[in-house]
Amino acid sequence: MSFTSIWFPFFCALSIAAYFLVPVRYQWKTLLIISLVFYSLANPVYLPFLLISIITTHYFMLKGTGKGLAATLIINLGLLVYFRYNLIPGFNSLIVPLGISFYTFMTLGYALDVYNGVIKPERNIFKYALFISYFPQITQGPIGTWEAMGRQLIEPHYFDAERLKRGGYRILIGYFKKLVIAGRLMFYVDTVFSSPGSYGALTLCTAVFFYAIELYADFSGYMDIAAGLSEILGIRLSENFLRPYFSRTIPEYWRRWHITLNEWFRDHLFVPLMATEFNRSFSDGLKKVLPKAKTAALRTMLPLFVVWLTTGIWHGAAWTYLGWGLYYAVIMMASTGSAGIMKRVRKKLKWNAKNRFIIIFQTLRTFFIVCLGYIFFRAESIQDAALIFKRIFTGASLSPGAVKQSLIPFGNGHQAIASALILTALILGLFIYELLEERQDDRLSRHRLFLAAAMIAATGLLGIFGQSNFLYQAF
Amino acid sequence: MKKAFISIAAGLAVIAAFVIFKNIFSCYLPAKNRGIQTVIRQGDLELLFLGSSTFRCNIDMPLVDEAYDGRDYDIAYAGNQPVATVPEYEELRAGGNSYGLMVFDLNPMLLSQAVKISDARVIWDLTFPSKLRLWKGMKDSEETDLSTFYEFFVTSGMDDLITYPITEPFYLTRYYKGAKTEETPASSREYLENESFDISKEKVNESQRAAVAALVRRCREDGQRFVFIETPHYYRLADDPKYRQLKSVFVKTLEDEGVDEYILAEDIEMDNRNSEFFEDMTHFSAAGRREYTRLLLEYLKDQSPSSSID
Amino acid sequence: MSRDEVRERLEKVFREVFDDETIVITDDTSAEDIDAWDSLTHVELIVAVEEEFEMKLSAREIVRLKNVGEFINLIHEKAGA
Known part of the structure; x- marks a missing residue:
């Protein structure tokens, strides 16, 4: 069930x-x-x-x-x-x-x-x-x-009535994310990814962006339902998501996305591998080639590589998942390897980590890297992934034709404009909600009753329950 | 605890309000350039199209206006199936107007479709009793379940309802008398030659076929003059064996009801290999739309001595 | 080397690894208490500890560490042996 x-x-x-x-x-x-x-x-x-x-x-x-x-x-x-x-x-x-x-x-x-x-x-x-x-x-x-x-x-x-309310609220958030946001995005994403060759750069970019939101809304929504239910019973589940798209670096992202899986890999694969004699010799060997590198950084290279490839394969037996794992292996190894240099560079540039523009820049950059990774993750084959990459980077266009095409995968013909508007409002709403949560803004808890009513209404009126029977086919 | 209940009740009340409004009153929301309710407000008409997106894209209403003195209209819903066309026809009848000639969609691919509503606008435009009749028609085909019910009565068309103030002005610029006004360019020959089309379902859906027969009988009972037309498709689709098979079933259904009032694509001398006329397999470019409409109007004039064209 | 000495030297290691002179560690300090404690800094800590105390830590030993207190115990034990 x-x-x-x-x-x-x-x-x-x-x-x-x-x-x-x-x-x-x-x-x-x-x-x-x-x-x-x-x-x-x-x-x-x-x-x-x-x-x-x-x-x-x-x-x-x-x-x-x-x-x-x-x-x-x-x-x-x-x-x-x-x-x-x-x-x-x-x-x-x-x-x-x-x-x-x-x-x-x-x-x-x-x-x-x-x-x-x-x-x-x-x-x-x-x-x-x-x-x-x-x-x-x-x-x-x-x-x-x-x-x-x-x-x-x-x-x-x-x-406990308090736990019932808290858990119930969390379950509501979960259903809202899953049925309204993920539900609406799913058809669009599935349509585009099942035949990416038929779409231009703008539509493909939109699909990748939508997938990023869909996956998050679906998975974290599910976690919310599980956590809320468990809360009512009085049992606390470990958190799996902590608003990961607000991360400023990729390592931080992996501390906030699918947390329990990554902690599992850290505790049962990364740390043990890191401490083996084999890894010690391997990193000593690397040290001979790169004498200026930090010992600690070298010790992480092999474990990172193995852990990330394994994480990729954990998701499924497909070349795309392996590619995705490799993608993050390279990024994490590069990030770790360059941590020392970056520290010095930032000191020289008098980099103010609390500067708002820098925070926004870092967050967008991280999100962009994650989205590129999703191309591998979601594509149905390596060829599809390669095609999407190529098109996005060579064919970008905001022409009226491109915009019109990007509405097609909504599946409801000329009513796509209404759906697109609603979806934009929903995603914006989710973003603002999470931004306020990130900033620990207490307005969220003060207006809980209103938000609950709004989410109930939105889920009832805009939710996708099962496969839509009402989608346009070009006849 | 009390506050939580109030919150839940408020959310449910909002849902109820929207659902009631959508089901009972949405048909009265103005949509000045399209839809059944608008047509009813036009009064008696000489020529009325009732069909699917082929009618929306492939008929040029300004040209029809010239031939019929503006006493014409086009009701076109995307994917409009025979099962839905029957309640739509009945809704029009209930409006009390007379229509010289009604033109129905001979679209073979709709015969194999599972019963569903492709265009939420259909539900929107029908009055509540007609909605119920449509729902009953869908239910009788036994292809519906709880989620279809929920979608029909609650979520379908909700996007348009909520965004009505923004989207309606936009729609007003796109249609004239129910048909598209956009100067759609033709797609490239390369695109048309390679575009895949899928007639995966070749098995005729009995509910759809029966609905065609039912529509014919209703028209006969009401003494309504009608004709079924098949707008030309690009030759790759038109020559497809599965398509031809569905088409022959459609034609046979009409003939079994004693209907000989139908105009097939081949009756109109339009070149369906000319890529200039097509946007995709089934829809014309603006040039194709005008060409077809011109030829169709001539054909209708030649066929019908009682038409009001001079 | 006494336990306190271990704690003092370990604290110095922490301060160097996290680049923060204000860090104070107690037996209860764990990864949750220090912001930047992640896989990389964890490794840096292990490496720095191995260098500072001139010892090798095995996987089993590392995996068991839940907080600084256990870390200190481990080092103290191994240094004494």
Whole structure:
């Protein structure tokens, strides 16, 4: 069952009621049952694989040994690779268990933390099962850690009206972002990216920009719904997004976008790689070639490269994702490598980091780099990505013809103008809301009631619920 | 807690207000150069087109004005399907005016379309009872579900309603008597030769086919003179076997109802290989529009002794 | 070397790495408390600590560090051995 299915609100209401009505000693067990039911409703076929992961991991990590870790890694990575990456011709999986990328990483994170002695293994398999299957986060994350979630999930929670309001407000924001903003952008983006050759530079640029907003609104909206729901239950989920498009540098962006995934890679791949002997020798070797470089910077090069390529592939088995990973590998390596020089350059230029124009410049530059990355991320093939790049940089035009063409992917013929106006207003609204949040402007909290009413109205009147039946086809 | 409920209630009230306005009153919002309600206000007419975007782009109304003394109009909705055309016709009838000749769209590709509303303006222009009839027609085709219902009665046309003060003045400059006035340039031959078109659905949708027959019967009952016309398509589309197949089904449907009043593309001597006339496979450039309209008007004059052309 | 000495020397390292003479570290200080503490500065810290205290830190050791207090413990232990 997806968060946007019509039955989801009912499911949630029932779950919340059950959670607070059962005797406290049954509370977390009820939550486990609810989570497993939720997961089965998506497709009962997925459940066995989740259970295999839970049961084997729990067993093998009870002693926290290297052998146990190896077994856990093999089983979980094996399942993940089998389902998500069709590597063996003839053995391709037709189904992909819901959330497998996410719960596998939660599982591996738990196993690695146990092995490294960061946490003690949980003896009770049901408590562990709840950690992995907890329904607000199983579909799309956040990738919770045992440290953050383990105790919370089994502690007793009592109904609190304040939390209901806070959580409800957050859920509303999530639905608004997902159904109104992401919903409206999706058709445009899908239309253009499915045949980029048919469109000129202006339309392509618009599609890339729209995708940046769509992805953010969709993903962070989903997180908002999950976090709001969890808040009502009294459980805090880790944040996954912190207004990432307001970042001033790419490293900062990656501290604010899909935070739990990047923290996972940092803790379980970057840091371990960095400390290996192999990396030490590798960076010592680099030092011979670049004697003036900072040791620390050199130590990051190999780990950054590996982490970013892996991050790319985590998203899917496609050359475009690999290209995207490579894109950020290069940027992060360059950024890290030049950090020392840039510091000196800025001192010389008397660079005032608090200057408004500089902040705006840096933010726009970062957003632009992210958008270029999205071309790889969203394109349906490397050829498409290359074509889009080429057109954008060689064919830019603001002619009336180009503007007219950019309205076509809205899909509703001459009514595209109205849709474009509404969309502009919505995106502007979202931008202002987040800007005020970024500045910690208290006007947002003072006008919460008004905003809630506005979002309800907007979602009801302008939301896209399911595939539009009403789109123009050129007849 | 109380404040939260007030907030929720306020949001829902706004939704309700817009929904009620859209469904019951939107048809009274002025749209002076197009749409069913505007046509009803024109009174009796000699010639009335009722069709899809082919009629919007391919008929030159100033030329029609010359031939019919200005007693003419064009109602064109993008993707206007046969299923929708029936309630539209009934709405016009309910307006109480008489129309010398009604021209319907012989657009074969609409026959295979799933039942839906492509142009939210259709819903906008119908009075509430007609909307319900249209909805019933859609529901009877069994292709609707909860999200279609919601879209029909709540979200469709909402963008236009909200932006009405800004977009309406713009639309007023684009149309004359329901048809496009823009000097659309022809697309390049290269574009026309390579533009892909997709007649992926060749299977006739029975609901659409039945609606064509129903429209014919209604006209007969009302004694309404009518003719179906197929505006020429670029030869690549016109010669496509799937297209021809759909076209023959359409023609057969008409003939089964005893209709011989139809004008196919080949009845009009317009060169559908001339790229100067086309913007895409189905829509003319301004030059094509004028050429076709001229030829069509001549054809109508020759065919019909009772027309008011001198 | 006493624990306090370790703390003092570590504080100097922090100040150098973050280029901020005003930083004061306590046992509870963690990444959340210092703005610029990210993957890069984390590495810089590790490298600077390895150089300052002339030791090598393994992956397992680094991964376990939750805050400065544990960092100090680790260094103190290893320096003593």
